[in-house]
Amino acid sequence: MPEPVADRPYEPVIGLEIHVQLATRTKMFCGCALSFGEEPNTRTCPVCLGHPGVLPTVNAQAVHFALMIGLALGCEIAPRSLFHRKNYFYPDLPKGYQISQYDVPLARNGALGDVRIHRVHLEEDAAKLVHAGASGRIHGAAGSVVDFNRGGTPLVEIVTEPDLRSAAEASEWLRLLRATLRRMGVSDVNMEEGSLRCDANVSIRPAGEATLGTKAELKNMNSFRFLQRGIDAEIARQEQVVRGGGTVTQETLHFDPVTGDISSLRSKEEAHDYRYFPEPDLVPLAPTEAMLSRADDALPELPAARAERLERDLELAPETARLLAFRGELGDFFEAAVAAANGGGDGAVAGPRALASWVTVELVPRLGDTEPTESPVTPEALAKLAGMVSAKAVSQSAAKQVLDVMAIDGGDPEALIVERGLGMAAADELGAIVDGAIEQNAAAVEQIRSGNEKAIGAIVGAVMRETKGRADGGEVQRMIRQRLTVDG
Amino acid sequence: MAARASDEALSLTAAAAVERIAAGELSGAELFDLYRERAGNEDLGAFLWLSEAAADVPADAPLGGVPLAVKDVFCVEGVPSTAGSRILHGYRPPYTATAVERLAAAGAPMLGKTNMDEFAMGSSNENSAYGPVANPWDRERVPGGSSGGSAAAVAAGLAPWAIGTDTGGSVRQPASLCGIVGLKPTYGAVSRYGMIAFASSLDQCGPLTRDVTDAALLFRHMVGCDPCDSTSLDYPAEVPLPTAERLDGVRFGAPPELTGEGIEPGVLEVFNRVRTTIEELGGEVEDIALPHTAHGLAAYYVLAPAEASANLSRYDGVRYGMRAGDGDLLSLYEETRAEGFGDEVKRRIMLGTYALSSGYYEAYYGRAQRVRTKIAEDFRAAFERVDLVLTPTSPSVAFRLGERTSDPLSMYLSDYCAVPMSLAGIPAISIPGGLSDGLPVGIQLAGPAFSEPRILDAAHALERAVGFTGEPWRA
């Protein structure tokens, strides 16, 4: 006998719908250059303004990028897909319909990680409606102004199956998708600027049940933080509704990241009836072998595969491997450093794990907002520095000081070490300093001799102070013990 | 002397005028001025706008500077382009239609814009927001539509030739009712870029001319793939001028579905005379079944309005054209469109929106698309046996102004014989076959895709044998 529903835990079921602006040079259906913050309505033509008599023409590069995305997400590519017209009136939609794909999308049935991809299709972006406020009043009424620069930008819409079970999972998966798209170079994938936009379909159901609850659609969460908070808030809202004996209604919602409130986005004065029908101005897309292999050849190693390889072949920790793989430029830097270390030849070299640590733990905080490619530190220089540490030619702490300098001014680590006298203290110099420290710390020597091993720290500290960190702590300890044993 | 010379120049077919110009006996500019003056004094309501002066055309341009009347459905940069609608009153496009551009480049400068049924929706030209057009054969009668202005202008000698658009008969039917030649090309032969859309999968631009040779000559310079129109194709070869005088060995099929019931007796009489003429010229005419064409009109009145309902959504008062409303967005849309569109356009938007709306798509749109498939198959099967299909162009001669305006269905029926070819995307020509009660009757010849040269040749032979000399403006 099933438990009363109100007492059972609820399981969230989440699917995502992602719109990706493609990084083509021109719009989806006309030759206007894409807009990057130009003055309003300076990137328009009769086609993207929807003038009478114009016809759309399909951007080949957009199709190429869409095929790459379909293949990267492991989808089946439709042998023949159609464009449809999706009819509705809105001021940001110049033709009164959006050209999109409907019952036969370009690609379907794929997966990225553990999340299945329902479909991938091509469409055109809407224009931007700017609410002008009081200053823009038109004929006394509060008005808005339409800027068609963005209208017609190529979009790929990616729809997942409802395979996500928490806001954190959703956000984590979206990061993987973003890293993947970014790696492919098909989009700027900038959430703040709107080149990656995410809607979430959220429902809840009693844990263990197979049927889906009624979903609500959360619109346009423009950062990972908002996505996570929005979904969490919506899950909480639905639980409250259901536990209060109510039912969730299917609606489109807006999450306000400032107040945390969720509000209904549209007044439902009429049910949507998009009256889809095949776009008669365009012919079908039937990707040829040549188109498919060109798209396939253009695919780089994708982040998920790269993380796996770094973990498997270079024995990096999973977290480190993912960090390097998801931030592709960092991964490239790391792999260049590994290659430099392996090609270096003479002397001890730093292994991949050590290099990974140098990149992720030491270099990343020193980069700030810049990309590694823009840093004065080259992968070769970092590999050399790490190699000198491994060869005990420089201490860990002195090497960090060297990296501080390199991160600002660049330069060769070996030269910097010499110039600043940061190399390891030579054996005879170090021996003299150790002898001096033993002499000056009679009390500590006494304690060590009476069995308090920890007292050695005071002498090591004195040596390190004297050498300004140019000595290896383990080596210093070894020398102290040796001297005290021999003497005693 | 001067008057006789100008009458003579105006009586030339376009092809003859091109020859005169090439020989240095006439100039394109002279001819333009003569027509410009004639068209400026017309009282049929055929023109909505006239060019001030001809562009400079070199005498050796293939079309010599012979001016062209252009249906107002074509966008021409900076020139009022209304598609016969109030909603586009004052609209001056920022670009020019490919067909107009190509013809101008070939030496056919625009004489003016001709009147038409609003958004090409109509068969009588009575749906123009700028008034009806009178048929030059009888001013109490309609010129047909939707290219009524172009047809009347050519029939009345106000222009040597014209272009129009044909979605379900809009070139052929007015050509038939005005006693001239009208060619609807293979879908895709002529670019649609810049043609204000009615039903995109059916719309095609075609010539309206005094004779078959002129149609071939104009058509030759209209065709070709346009990078701005994804549904346009390269024409297989240059379009030859027709030369045939006999029809020996040419097989014609007359479908009972389009040559019997519903056709006026006077029209049938002319049709049967032409049938005999064909046989006299050595051609064979047999009955050939096109069983699904009887359903063509029904399918057409789903598909065309459905596409039109979307094509006309852009007229919303935001970016161009007229605007109405009381300050909120819904009223901007609803009132702009209520005031801007005429009755027939509203009817088609309603019909098309209904046919596409949730729950009705399969029953209407889906079925109509399948009927379309069957009609195309009927034609394909027919062309296995015959070279050309022969029908009357329209079931009736020109009807009286106002006679059918209150009964949409009776109006729609005047395209009964023309619509199946549009649905199949195949070319068809209408040529005058004779008179019935003093009014012209058009005969339609249709062939497989890209068979225009064959159609034009047969039409040429038939035209000479029929000897139609209708020139109402000379009477």
Add this chain to the structure above:
Amino acid sequence: MIERDQVLHVARLGRLKLSEEEVERMALELSSVLDHIEKIGELQLDGVEPTSHVLPLENVLRDDVPRASLPRDRALAEAPEPAGGGFGVPSPGGEG
């Protein structure tokens, strides 16, 4: 027979404001046309492919090469209500 409610619903979808008289007339006219159209319901069309296009074309694509856009003045020249470098419209509110 098409009902008055359906006429109003379809008119709203198509953003057409109809007068009382037009609603009445439209119901009658559409019904008569639909009666004719519905004859295609009698045809046997199972297994027949729909034709949305008569052309044998596929993959008609345009190279991704920018072309000049319109000067802004020209883009706005036809606008009934240009405003602030754009096309003025009443704010959407509940419409959408």
